[in-house]
Amino acid sequence: MPLKHVLGIDHVMVTVRDLDASAAAWKRLGFTVSPRGTHSPHLGSGNYTIMFGEDYIELLGILTETEHNKPMRDFLKTREGVERVAFTTDDAAAGVAELQARGIAADGPVHFGRPVELPGGRVGEAKFNVFRWPLDENPGGLRIFACQHLTRETVWVPEWQSHANGATRIRRVEVLTADPKAAAAHLSRLIDEPASEVEGGWQVPSGGKRADVLFSEAAAFARRYPQAARTGTPPEGLASVVLESADVELTKAALGAEALAHDGAVSVPASAANGIVVSFVPQ
Structure with missing residues (x-):
């Protein structure tokens, strides 16, 4: 329940x-x-x-x-x-x-x-x-x-609540772990939300329309983000916050030299955001 x-x-x-x-x-x-x-x-x-x-x-x-x-x-x-x-x-x-x-x-x-x-x-x-x-x-x-x-x-x-980079909400947080299935099952037990296998790992909704939690191995995380974005992330723990943007082109302009465009997303390197990748996707 x-x-x-x-x-x-x-x-x-x-x-x-x-x-x-x-x-x-x-x-x-x-x-x-x-x-x-x-x-x-x-x-x-x-x-x-x-x-x-x-x-x-x-x-x-x-x-x-x-x-x-x-x-x-x-x-x-x-x-x-x-x-x-x-x-x-x-x-x-x-x-x-x-x-x-x-x-x-x-x-x-x-x-x-x-x-x-x-x-x-x-x-x-x-x-x-x-x-x-x-x-x-x-x-x-x-x-x-x-x-x-x-x-x-x-x-x-x-x-x-209004941001020059277009950010509107947190869509997902991404956690690095050697055993994504076990970690997702653990969080599922703690908050009573279902864990499911998805592309890139195991995911648990946090509740309502709020952000999901995605647990991934390092290899899957590396497929989502270029090396330039990942440098400085931890070997275990929360490594990325994915935000929705009202306008990804606005995001690129606001980020300037820190913008890394890849696979429809724009990311800020962990080295520029206190050890976490900050990624923007269309809302």
Whole structure:
């Protein structure tokens, strides 16, 4: 029976070493980037968001070392990139209970918020309730959690949802793993969505009309992307985010020298996007 309180991928978290420099780099790729957010002293982190219609990309970096952000610091010792993906939940407490009833030791919910600089000089607050799946439940090396947005109006700000490169939504995230079938089955169990074999690997829908998760071996990933795009991706874990574009020619123009055209898609090399391939396909 499908989960009632897990509603598909909400956002992808790109963990970076230099938060402000990374935001500037993504702006050069034609993305509209929100003002920087600062989390609580306990979290010790900050972020920028890249907002689409129903989902988004988050650039996440450390501002102050704390015990809470040690796992992020350990991750950054090895590489930048995507350590976690968030799913939307409409009720974090109910989501925890739902998973625990199925024998999955979900942790939470936890409430937190951060100030938001809004257009026109106003300051609001973004508030969330979150829970996570157990840390050892990480299909293909990908950790997952769920986020309940309590103040969508301070996150999905219309002025931040239009991008010069034409991006409109996340269509797919791609995870490298030595055993795509097993990783897909693992995620399928965690979110109760069916895994199926597709060209290039095994795929799991995240729920509703949100992005799919594609698990691939390195050879299949290499067939999808040229070497120039793949250099810098991890041997395991999330290696590519596929976005829909309203106009691929507009995308090429916005990306300039970073645009790699191939098989009807336009991709940004992982070396220019904090360790992940960012690929654009027609919507």
